Amino acid sequence: MDVLKIIEYLRGKLAALRIAFFVFLGAVVLFDILIPRGDAHYFVDAIYAFWTFFALIGCFLLIKISKGVAHLILSKDEDYYG
Amino acid sequence: MDSWIHPALFFFLGALLLPFLKGRTKKAFILLVPAVSILAVALARHGTYGRYHFLGADGIFGRVDAMSMVFAWVFVIMAFLGALYALHREEDGHHMAGFFYVGSALGAVFAGDYLTLFIFWEIMAFSSVFLIWYRKGNKAIEAGFRYLLFHVFGGLLLFAGMMLYYYKTGSLAFESILPANASWPEYLILAGFALNAAVLPLHAWLPDAYPEASVEGAVFLCAFTTKTAVYVLARGFSGFEILAVMGTAMTVFGVCYAVIENDIRRVLAYHIISQVGYMVAGVGIGTALAVNGAAAHSFAHILYKALLFMGAGSVLYVTGTAKLSRLGGLYKYMPLTMIFYVVGAVSISGFPLFSGFVSKSMIVAAAHEEGRLWLMALMNLAGIGTFLSVGLKVTYFAFFGKEAAEPLAAKEPPLNMLWAMGLTSLLCLIIGVFPRTLYVLLPFPVEYHPYNAAHLAEALQILSFTGLVFYLLVKKLSPEAKINLDVDYFYRKGALLFMKFDEKVVAPLDTLWGELYRTLGLGALFKNADLSYAFDRKAIDGVVDGTAYSVMDFGSVVKRLQTGRIQTYIGLALFMLFAILWFVLVVA
Numbered sequence: 001m002d003v004l005k006i007i008e009y010l011r012g013k014l015a016a017l018r019i020a021f022f023v024f025l026g027a028v029v030l031f032d033i034l035i036p037r038g039d040a041h042y043f044v045d046a047i048y049a050f051w052t053f054f055a056l057i058g059c060f061l062l063i064k065i066s067k068g069v070a071h072l073i074l075s076k077d078e079d080y081y082g
Numbered sequence: 083m084d085s086w087i088h089p090a091l092f093f094f095l096g097a098l099l100l101p102f103l104k105g106r107t108k109k110a111f112i113l114l115v116p117a118v119s120i121l122a123v124a125l126a127r128h129g130t131y132g133r134y135h136f137l138g139a140d141g142i143f144g145r146v147d148a149m150s151m152v153f154a155w156v157f158v159i160m161a162f163l164g165a166l167y168a169l170h171r172e173e174d175g176h177h178m179a180g181f182f183y184v185g186s187a188l189g190a191v192f193a194g195d196y197l198t199l200f201i202f203w204e205i206m207a208f209s210s211v212f213l214i215w216y217r218k219g220n221k222a223i224e225a226g227f228r229y230l231l232f233h234v235f236g237g238l239l240l241f242a243g244m245m246l247y248y249y250k251t252g253s254l255a256f257e258s259i260l261p262a263n264a265s266w267p268e269y270l271i272l273a274g275f276a277l278n279a280a281v282l283p284l285h286a287w288l289p290d291a292y293p294e295a296s297v298e299g300a301v302f303l304c305a306f307t308t309k310t311a312v313y314v315l316a317r318g319f320s321g322f323e324i325l326a327v328m329g330t331a332m333t334v335f336g337v338c339y340a341v342i343e344n345d346i347r348r349v350l351a352y353h354i355i356s357q358v359g360y361m362v363a364g365v366g367i368g369t370a371l372a373v374n375g376a377a378a379h380s381f382a383h384i385l386y387k388a389l390l391f392m393g394a395g396s397v398l399y400v401t402g403t404a405k406l407s408r409l410g411g412l413y414k415y416m417p418l419t420m421i422f423y424v425v426g427a428v429s430i431s432g433f434p435l436f437s438g439f440v441s442k443s444m445i446v447a448a449a450h451e452e453g454r455l456w457l458m459a460l461m462n463l464a465g466i467g468t469f470l471s472v473g474l475k476v477t478y479f480a481f482f483g484k485e486a487a488e489p490l491a492a493k494e495p496p497l498n499m500l501w502a503m504g505l506t507s508l509l510c511l512i513i514g515v516f517p518r519t520l521y522v523l524l525p526f527p528v529e530y531h532p533y534n535a536a537h538l539a540e541a542l543q544i545l546s547f548t549g550l551v552f553y554l555l556v557k558k559l560s561p562e563a564k565i566n567l568d569v570d571y572f573y574r575k576g577a578l579l580f581m582k583f584d585e586k587v588v589a590p591l592d593t594l595w596g597e598l599y600r601t602l603g604l605g606a607l608f609k610n611a612d613l614s615y616a617f618d619r620k621a622i623d624g625v626v627d628g629t630a631y632s633v634m635d636f637g638s639v640v641k642r643l644q645t646g647r648i649q650t651y652i653g654l655a656l657f658m659l660f661a662i663l664w665f666v667l668v669v670a
Contacts (some may be wrong), residue, residue, distance in 0.1 A: 003417040003418065003421065004413075004417050007413055021549070021553075025550060028542045028543055031538075031539055031542065032539040032543055035536065035539055036535070041453075042453070042455055044450075044458070044459070045536065051539070051540050051543035051544050052543045052547050054462065054463075054543075055543060055544045055547035055548050056550070056551060058462075058466050059547070059548045059551035059552070060555070062337070062463065062466060062470065063341060063470070063555055063558055066339075067341070069338075073567070074567045074568075075562070075566055077565075078565055080565060081565075
């Protein structure tokens with residue numbers, strides 16, 4: 001299967017993929033800094049890379065809070081309801 | 083063309099005809115029914131059809147306009163894809179339930195009055211539950227009953243609301259309601275609709291039931307109930323502030339659960355709540371762009387969510403489990419399924435060039451345009467969670483990650499399932515690349531360009547940096563073989579509590595009462611019995627004995643008439659008949 005070969009090939013190049021990913025992250029931030037902001041109405045439009053920080057903090061909190069609440073209260077054994 | 087054929091008709095007739103067909107004819111028929119209904123929708127012209135008058139109220143079976151047509155289009159397309167995915171199933175009942183379900187959803191979408199809507203609403207609940215029961219096994223049966231109870235309750239809310247509404251306005255017409263005019267009747271109707279849209283806290287039926295449905299049934303379920311609810315909310319309740327707030331809350335609530343859930347189909351079920359949250363919020367914001375966004379997102383969502391359920395269903399179908407803690411390394415055995423699932427995942431996450439991007443961004447942009455920055459921020463937070471759980475967590479732990487502990491007998495699913503997934507993937511891509519194919523269907527004429535620099539920058543930052551956090555915290559997200567409590571806890575444990583109350587309090591009280599009666603009541607009873615006995619002997623027996631003697635005398639007369647010969651009986655009967663006739667005609 002060709003698809004499988006491509007995936008296996010990429011899995012062999014994880015280090016290169018990692019570098020490509022970080023380059024991509026940089027490019028995304030650069031893109032946000034370069035786009036014109038003439039029609040910025042609100043602070044979310046005006047601040048450079050606002051959504052980068054938002055995603056970093058938001059994603060971190062989402063994982064920490066969800067997992068925390070699950071471990072604290074919500075999580076039960078699979079046969080909890082019988 | 084002035085006449086109109088209700089597309090639901092094909093599904094109802096098709097369901098009734100299906101059991102009479104066999105073999106390949108049946109398989110062809112299962113695909114033909116939705117195909118013909120697509121044609122019926124394509125030929126439909128805007129207008130009002132099928133007016134009727136019933137119980138003093140005017141009803142409309144077919145309100146065909148831009149708003150109902152968006153939903154009708156995606157419903158019939160989805161019906162075809164769902165039928166294709168379920169083609170290998172042998173049970174007629176499963177296909178019939180699917181047809182009735184789609185037909186009633188179409189009926190609800192075209193309904194112009196509450197009575198018609200209510201009837202189809204109920205058929206929808208009762209037909210869809212079979213798609214859960216067809217999974218078979220106790221868990222599915224119990225989940226099905228809970229699902230049904232919940233929807234019957236929702237139906238009652240709607241019914242109570244529409245009756246009060248009729249009392250208040252004298253009409254059952256289903257029209258847009260202004261928030262200022264809303265009081266009890268409207269809010270009851272709203273609650274009935276909200277229950278089907280899985281608005282908090284009336285949502286627990288969804289993640290409780292859908293993961294227990296049959297592999298093929300879940301694909302149907304995820305498309306119709308909640309989106310019919312979004313349609314009726316958009317039609318009746320656009321601009322209701324409570325919907326904007328609750329919808330946004332749903333978007334975040336759903337993804338929080340999706341982060342911690344273990345079963346893929348439960349992750350996806352919570353994502354229905356989250357995605358429907360965007361639509362409900364769009365309806366609540368109520369501007370033309372927002373309501374357009376809600377309609378567009380319903381369209382896109384039905385396709386990519388069905389695709390995700392198809393992918394998860396395929397995994398369940400071949401491996402027998404959808405639990406992430408027991409899966410891993412599936413890319414080797416089902417690479418095509420993985421690719422299709424990933425197309426669904428990037429669509430729901432709102433990747434540029436895929437369908438979710440062109441629809442979800444409309445709602446987020448509408449919130450932005452109205453200056454509702456909190457709503458916008460929370461929706462984007464939900465977007466982070468969406469990519470994190472559906473896109474990254476499920477893909478990584480099911481298809482990559484470490485190999486499952488017990489070896490899985492995994493392979494690609496049957497060809498019809500692959501074709502269904504392939505076609506759905508193609509549609510997700512077409513909508514993403516050519517958004518105008520979707521936008522021309524939308525109810526309001528609004529200029530909107532998804533692919534502008536600001537939208538792209540926003541989406542790319544959110545998605546790629548979510549990827550970065552996932553990469554850093556992947557260990558924290560390891561699936562755990564657990565379930566998580568939701569508000570269904572209250573009625574599932576509540577029901578047990580009630581049973582315990584019955585066993586520990588009601589039953590002993592009943593026994594105690596019996597004892598009391600036996601010890602205290604029996605003395606009086608005996609006294610009473612003595613009196614009755616005396617009365618019986620002296621008074622009743624006298625009368626009864628007298629009557630008995632009369633009957634015996636009459637009996638001996640009749641005995642002489644019973645000769646055992648049929649001609650005697652006929653003669654006697656004729657004689658009696660003439661006697662009665664004579665009595666009636668002459669004497670009276």
